[in-house]
Amino acid sequence: MHRRTTMKVSAAALLAAALTLTACGSDSAGGGAAEDGGLKGTPITIGMMCSCSGPFAANLGGTPDVATAWTKTVNNSGGINGHPVKVVVADDGGDATKSQQMIRKLVEQDKVMAVVDEVASYDASWASYVSGKGVPVLAGVSFTQPMSTNPNFFPTGGTLAAITYGLVQNVQKSGKTKLAVLACAEAPLCAGYTGQISRIAKATGSSVTVAYQSKISATQASYTAQCLAAKSAGADSMYVGHGGTVVTRVVDQCVQQGYQPTQFQVGGDVVGSWEKDRNLDGVPIAQFHLPLHDETTQGGKAFHDALRKYAPGVPTSSNYSEDTLSTWIGLQLFAAAAKAGKIAPTSTGADVKKGLYTLKNETLGGLTPPLNYVAGKPTVTNCYFNESVENGKWTTPGGVKPVCLPADVAAKVNAAFAG
The missing domain is CATH 3.40.50.2300 (Response regulator)
Incomplete structure (x- = not known):
């Protein structure tokens, strides 16, 4: 079923992130080509949950392509703290049982240190599980119930x-x-x-x-x-x-x-x-966040520049939606937290959270309202x-x-x- 201020130095460095994308697959979170920008070494691994197929495919079907564009953009800018990053995209197809299977695979098999939640329709069904594992969940879209009630979920827009x-x-x-x-x-x-x-x-x-x-x-x-x-x-x-x-x-x-x-x-x-x-x-x-078509903000321009360079078919496709920008925003939030927290391949979800807690009035270059996260408390951003x-x-x-x-x-x- 957002916000603008001048971009800080931390936000300005967001594009200096490296990432390998595993494309949205059928029954598993695997498959796809690496986009490491030539970087070597063990990658930082994060996950992305979405309902990319199923009843909301019209809005969400293009989100893996945006993740690919983000991947290529940041990987060719030197990586996050010099490390490549691997993003595993899991599509639950709008199915409750599959959603729970996917999140467990991301946490237990892929060993992700954070998850970007791009409208996983059933995130409330696995919120307690992922919280118990200490793996933070970053929006994506901020309108699901856990985003405003669960301290382990980190929204990027208005509630x-x-x-x-x-x-x-x-x-x-x-x-x-x-x-x-x-x-x-x-x-x-x-x-x-x-x-x-x-x-x-x-x-x-x-x-x-x-x-x-x-x-x-x-x-x-x-x-x-x-x-x-x-x-x-x-x-x-x-x-x-x-x-x-x-x-x-x-x-x-x-x-x-x-x-x-x-x-x-x-x-x-x-x-x-x-x-x-x-x-x-x-x-x-x-x-919830910066309107999709804006290019007057630094964050909005970076998003559109990346699409023009690496995913030119997205803006003219039937899947071009606010959710494509939401995907970019969730990934940018991880990059900001990872830079602030000096994240490395051996880091944990707790380390990602520490990075998130250091961000103060962060707008990711005008993409979001001012973001502030407090340990142990749900985040409520009363803006639109x-x-x-x-x-x-x-x-x-x-x-x-x-x-x-x-x-x-x-x-x-x-x-x-x-x-």
Whole structure:
């Protein structure tokens, strides 16, 4: 289902990282070619969990290609502390059993010292396991439940609570009051989201209410029934919580039924092709991190430069989404922590955490809100970014700095979100 300040010296050195990528495979986390940039010696090994295939493939299918681009970029810049790095990408396919098998393989067989979590749909099912093993989990996308509740998880963007507040605020500012919520049926994180929207709206004094709600799946042949039911309920606005191509299908089918509520969105669902869909023109988006298309920040420019050089097909593919940038951000966070913690091939998860705890107001070159991690405490970043499509072009209303909630509002939002 983010933020900008001047980049620090530690962030400026992020590209000086080396990494060998194992491509997203079938049933195992292995397979693929090394991208070591000519570096020799035992590599630093990290893992990456994702639901790259399955119901969310439209958004996540391109993430291994981004990891490859990151690999080539950083490996040709000298490596992390002079060492090559090996990244093992594990695809759980959106399957709970496979997800638990994959994380155990990464920890017990591949001996990873950290895991980048790029929307592994079932990370809550293995959070206690990986925490018990002392292997830190870095976002990726920050909206899964463990990212805001588990001290062993290290988010890189605003929490889902903050993003949901941004969604409610965008609906409120538009003058709409009756929201239809169509949430994914495939992932646990979608199950209670409608209630969280309602509670946050009520807690913050918003006039926005949920007029209609329904589960939807990527395999549905038609969403006409949901469109007509939302129209009958008097919903004047809509949020579709699913992969970007599903969002497009729902919105287009509603328009075909003569129903065109104002659309609103949050971060992880966004795909690049929306700029070509006139039915999504003007859609306000509350985003977890720097909007995908920005190149005005140092971190954003480095991301796009890497894609142009090493993965030129990604920006024009159907898999080009906010999650491609999220992948890059998670890997960049590891690079920053590894540099700060003087990580070597023999280092442990505890050493990676020490590096993370040394980062102060880190933005990875403008990719994230200011990041600070405290040992033994969950990380809650109460910020979001605004993004939109206007006349077929991506825009960043209000600029590329994050909107951060005042402390009193954040307290209400987080309490309401938790229920």
